[in-house]
Amino acid sequence: MEQQGTAGLFLAIIVLFSVCVIMVFLFIIFQKKKNVLLTKQVESQQQFEKEIGESQVEIREQTLRNISWELHDNIGQLLTLAKIQLQSVSDNPENIKDVNDNLTVILNEVRALSKVINPDFIANIKLNQAVQLEIDRFNRLNYIKSDLVIEGEYLDLDAKTEIIIFRILQEFFSNTIKHSRASILNVMMRFTDYELVIIVKDNGIGFNASQNSTSGIGLNNMKKRGALINAEISIESEENKGTQLTITHRFSLNS
Structure with a gap:
């Protein structure tokens, strides 16, 4: 009996020791997985912040380019016209009204530009307002006939999500203006309870998606940035029928 009791105790100790070893082993595995997960989360957050910073810089750079174009293509031409009008006023005093009207337009254009230059203005406007500013500029400078429609x-x-989305849109707008030869640009933002869908279409020359890599228009970069905010990015195009960008952003439960 004493030997059986000793054997049972020894077996119990072995079982207990084995359980402890297994628990320690499982704890170590859990900690390793937890550390890997935390590391990935930190890296993802760092990448997100990096992309936010890069997007902000690119938005500012594009804004400065826009201002440069507007100063040259719009305000510069208006000032040239005002100079010509002033030279003719001495011979035709009745033209003074045209000069006054033109100077009023110039003043309004300068005021509009001063708002865009203000960092606080850019930082505080909403996504729809930022897109509308781009649309208004395209129409004002006769670059392309554009409109914005909001549904829902x-x-x-x-x-930060708005910064990423706006930069994606800004990149598509820029390529449309530079390369598509389009005359029409339509932007639609559709809101539901669970997602935002943005569809941008132009009527430009398009391209054959099966033969032409889309990397040239920044699709890979758009998709990478979209993934940071859980947004799906797709571009569809057909030769001589234009190009369409679709952004689908599903809201999180706590948004």
Whole structure:
């Protein structure tokens, strides 16, 4: 009996020791997986912040380019016209009204530009307002006939999400103006309770997606940035029928 009791105790100790070893082993595995997960989360957050910073810089750079174009193509031409009008006023005093009207337009254009230059203005405007500023500029400078339509109840997004989305749109706009030879650009923002879908279409020359790599128009970069905010990015195009960008951003439960 004493030997059986000793054997049972020894077996119990072995079982207990084995359980402890297994628990320690499982704890170590859990900690390793936890550390890997935390590391990936930190890296993802760092990448997100890096992309936010790069997007902000690119938006500012594009804004400065826009201002340069507007000063040259719009305000410069208006000032040249005002100079010509002033030279003719001495011979035709009745033209003074035209000069006054033109100077009023110039003043309004300068005021509009001063708002865009203000960092606080850019930082505080919403996504729809930022897009509308781009649309208005295209129409004002006769670059392309553009419009913005919003369907559903407009919902404010996280500021960093809006920065990413606006930069994606700005990149597509830039390529449309530079390369598509389009005359029409339509932007639609559709809000539902669970997602925002943005569809941008132009009527430009397009391209054959099966033969032409889309990397040249920044699709890979757009998709990479979209992934940071859980947004799906797709571009569809057909030769001589234009190009369409679709951004689908599904809201998180706590947004």
